[in-house]
Amino acid sequence: MAHLRELTISLLDWESRAVLEALTREMQRLKVLAETSDDEDEGADAGNDFLEIGGLLERLQSQAKSIW
Incomplete structure (x- = not known):
């Protein structure tokens, strides 16, 4: 069984765009x-x-849209 850990970060708008x-x-x-x-x-x-990164991308895009 995998032990999942979580990372919380804060990005500026240009940093967010670069990651996306x-x-x-x-x-x-x-x-x-x-x-x-x-x-x-x-x-x-x-x-x-591809599928895993797709899920991450969707999550980040959703959070970015709520801020921008």
């Missing part, structure tokens, strides 16, 4: 990797990471 953009780019990279990888394990891992 970086997550969006990483999602695109992982999507391409999942779709094109010849290694089944690598493709599956990339697909799983």
Whole structure:
């Protein structure tokens, strides 16, 4: 069983945009990797990471929209 820990941070608007953009780019990279990888394990891992980062991105976007 995994022990989940939580990190709380505060970001300025430009820092938030940089993080959101970086997550969006990483999602695109992982999507391409999942779709094109010849290694089944690598493709599956990339697909799983894509979904996890998607959830994080949605959470951050939701919080950012409520502030901006």
